[in-house]
Amino acid sequence: SMNIHGYMNNSGYEEVRAAVAKSINDKFLTTFTQNNILMTVGAAGGLNVIFKTLLNPKDEVITFAPFFGEYRSYVKNYEGELVIVAPNTINFQPNLEEFKKKITPKTKAVIINSPNNPTGVIYTKATIIELSKIMKEKQKEFGTDIYIISDEPYREIAYDDAEVPYLSNYYANTIIGYSFSKSLSLPGERIGYLVIPDQAADYINIIAAANIANRILGYVNAPSLFQRVIAKCLYAKVDIEAYNKNRELLYSGILAYGYQCIKPQGAFYLFVKSPIENDVEFCNLAKMKNILIVPGSAFGCPGYVRIAYCVAYKTIEKALPGFKALIEEVKLPYYKSPI
Amino acid sequence: SMNIHGYMNNSGYEEVRAAVAKSINDKFLTTFTQNNILMTVGAAGGLNVIFKTLLNPKDEVITFAPFFGEYRSYVKNYEGELVIVAPNTINFQPNLEEFKKKITPKTKAVIINSPNNPTGVIYTKATIIELSKIMKEKQKEFGTDIYIISDEPYREIAYDDAEVPYLSNYYANTIIGYSFSKSLSLPGERIGYLVIPDQAADYINIIAAANIANRILGYVNAPSLFQRVIAKCLYAKVDIEAYNKNRELLYSGILAYGYQCIKPQGAFYLFVKSPIENDVEFCNLAKMKNILIVPGSAFGCPGYVRIAYCVAYKTIEKALPGFKALIEEVKLPYYKSPI
Numbered sequence: 034s035m036n037i038h039g040y041m042n043n044s045g046y047e048e049v050r051a052a053v054a055k056s057i058n059d060k061f062l063t064t065f066t067q068n069n070i071l072m073t074v075g076a077a078g079g080l081n082v083i084f085k086t087l088l089n090p091k092d093e094v095i096t097f098a099p100f101f102g103e104y105r106s107y108v109k110n111y112e113g114e115l116v117i118v119a120p121n122t123i124n125f126q127p128n129l130e131e132f133k134k135k136i137t138p139k140t141k142a143v144i145i146n147s148p149n150n151p152t153g154v155i156y157t158k159a160t161i162i163e164l165s166k167i168m169k170e171k172q173k174e175f176g177t178d179i180y181i182i183s184d185e186p187y188r189e190i191a192y193d194d195a196e197v198p199y200l201s202n203y204y205a206n207t208i209i210g211y212s213f214s215k216s217l218s219l220p221g222e223r224i225g226y227l228v229i230p231d232q233a234a235d236y237i238n239i240i241a242a243a244n245i246a247n248r249i250l251g252y253v254n255a256p257s258l259f260q261r262v263i264a265k266c267l268y269a270k271v272d273i274e275a276y277n278k279n280r281e282l283l284y285s286g287i288l289a290y291g292y293q294c295i296k297p298q299g300a301f302y303l304f305v306k307s308p309i310e311n312d313v314e315f316c317n318l319a320k321m322k323n324i325l326i327v328p329g330s331a332f333g334c335p336g337y338v339r340i341a342y343c344v345a346y347k348t349i350e351k352a353l354p355g356f357k358a359l360i361e362e363v364k365l366p367y368y369k370s371p372i
Numbered sequence: 373s374m375n376i377h378g379y380m381n382n383s384g385y386e387e388v389r390a391a392v393a394k395s396i397n398d399k400f401l402t403t404f405t406q407n408n409i410l411m412t413v414g415a416a417g418g419l420n421v422i423f424k425t426l427l428n429p430k431d432e433v434i435t436f437a438p439f440f441g442e443y444r445s446y447v448k449n450y451e452g453e454l455v456i457v458a459p460n461t462i463n464f465q466p467n468l469e470e471f472k473k474k475i476t477p478k479t480k481a482v483i484i485n486s487p488n489n490p491t492g493v494i495y496t497k498a499t500i501i502e503l504s505k506i507m508k509e510k511q512k513e514f515g516t517d518i519y520i521i522s523d524e525p526y527r528e529i530a531y532d533d534a535e536v537p538y539l540s541n542y543y544a545n546t547i548i549g550y551s552f553s554k555s556l557s558l559p560g561e562r563i564g565y566l567v568i569p570d571q572a573a574d575y576i577n578i579i580a581a582a583n584i585a586n587r588i589l590g591y592v593n594a595p596s597l598f599q600r601v602i603a604k605c606l607y608a609k610v611d612i613e614a615y616n617k618n619r620e621l622l623y624s625g626i627l628a629y630g631y632q633c634i635k636p637q638g639a640f641y642l643f644v645k646s647p648i649e650n651d652v653e654f655c656n657l658a659k660m661k662n663i664l665i666v667p668g669s670a671f672g673c674p675g676y677v678r679i680a681y682c683v684a685y686k687t688i689e690k691a692l693p694g695f696k697a698l699i700e701e702v703k704l705p706y707y708k709s710p711i
Binding site for chain 1: 380413414416417418419420421442445446449559560561562587588589590591592593594595596597598
């Protein structure tokens with residue numbers, strides 16, 4: 034038969050999607066098929082596709098501070114409203130009491146990110162169970178469907194064999210966004226997927242609309258060569274030992290200098306209390322010592338800073354004296370804010 | 373220095389952008405630098421980025437039928453209104469008289485596509501000069517900036533050494549969207565670029581906003597490996613001889629059967645007058661003979677059908693008897709529409 038030029042299904046190659054589904058089933062005892070998988074242009078592409086699919090103007094999406102700052106744009110792109118639950122700075126698990134109060138009849142989705150950027154915290158099984166319980170109650174109370182969108186680019190980067198609960202095993206209306214950028218060290222390659230389970234309310238319409246959204250948002254399909262590549266790497270054990278060594282060195286180092294910080298369980302970030310109140314100012318001081326860190330304000334959590342340790346070990350060794358000098362400087366009795 | 377994970381500038385690798393700029397300069401006597409180039413996730417990604425950048429709600433974008441149907445979605449994604457100029461079915465050059473009347477103070481952009489999908493027609497130099505003249509006059513009349521967005525995925529596929537005018541040489545407010553999918557036969561790889569010339573009104577803001585749009589729309593950056601790949605292929609001569617042989621075979625074949633069609637000068641499509649009024653019905657009849665063609669209605673031009681010839685030569689040989697049988701069937705005196 035005559036046929037149009039060789040683009041694949043907008044959801045991706047059938048056999049790649051089947052392989053992805055099988056690998057998830059093998060790891061998390063789920064029962065997905067290729068019909069639950071949509072290959073995306075990275076996790077960012079996947080999140081845009083699912084927000085385009087789910088959101089009507091003024092719909093609310095809840096997230097827990099600190100959170101990946103791009104969520105603001107992704108939700109706003111489709112005229113949704115991002116509702117932020119204040120951070121729980123004791124252990125950076127979600128603040129579920131405040132969460133409960135912020136769910137309204139307009140809440141369409143809750144986006145979570147664990148292991149978390151910027152804290153490195155993994156949301157515990159107890160957290161996930163309680164979160165799911167609250168959402169089920171609220172769905173019943175309001176007669177609505179509220180989706181969990183689980184943004185999981187750091188799933189494979191969990192230290193000390195920490196468990197990262199698989200959300201669809203706890204809550205039916207779960208949609209998972211995954212990226213291979215971090216797990217396979219392919220930043221820049223833009224390859225990931227969405228999981229849309231059969232159990233999700235309105236599954237048939239969501240999967241069809243997401244396929245169309247992938248097309249009309251101009252992604253068209255996930256890059257084809259890297260679809261083939263990742264299909265060969267689905268069972269590759271991610272070597273996180275290098276990150277782990279960095280984590281130990283950086284964490285113990287800055288703790289010894291007097292910084293306050295919880296130990297990250299995953300990802301490759303340390304979220305540190307700024308020794309001065311103004312986190313932006315502290316980042317500027319660090320920059321003068323050639324240390325690039327990001328203010329917590331960017332993640333909805335002022336007063337903290339994020340240090341990334343996905344760098345060479347010796348880069349951290351070289352940076353440590355700078356961190357020491359920084360905290361000594363701002364703790365001097367005559368230190369005055371330059372602002 | 374400590375640094376975040378290895379993503380590049382959202383606009384793409386500096387050296388790739390510089391190489392792209394140089395290759396355009398060499399071919400079209402332009403004077404672009406890397407600062408005029410933004411690498412995109414295919415042409416579709418580029419068009420979404422530029423519409424996100426340029427459009428405010430209710431802004432109008434004009435296009436000429438027949439046109440690539442996805443423009444409807446791309447414009448609607450950013451709350452713009454697509455304004456369609458009716459087709460000129462004599463030679464499928466744009467209908468410039470009607471165009472003139474449809475430009476309003478709300479016209480933000482005009483999107484053209486030459487060589488054209490679905491007609492294969494190349495807009496002539498005379499057309500481009502007249503189009504530019506009209507737009508300059510209207511800009512003056514309304515005191516507005518009106519951008520030409522030139523969507524050029526088929527630029528390299530031009531037969532008989534036909535010239536495809538380079539738009540920025542005719543009109544200052546030109547933005548060019550390019551894709552390597554067709555020229556390098558990389559469908560599915562999602563790699564292209566936008567050219568935003570210094571001369572374009574509001575250049576500084578547009579280039580900055582487009583960089584941000586690329587990020588917040590979730591493209592983040594064009595796939596990195598294929599940025600490197602295309603940088604090595606910028607001067608590769610595209611071999612269009614296979615397409616050309618297909619074109620000659622298909623065109624002469626269906627003409628001999630009594631179909632009406634203008635000879636395409638570029639791309640790999642034939643746009644044929646449907647032998648029955650209802651083009652959708654004709655496509656359904658064709659499907660029963662295992663021939664997949666697309667109704668002109670999808671391109672804003674009912675009464676026509678698009679045949680793609682980016683297929684194997686022998687596929688066309690096999691399809692020709694089907695086309696013959698089809699037209700004979702619908703021309704039988706007792707033929708009645710099955711609808």
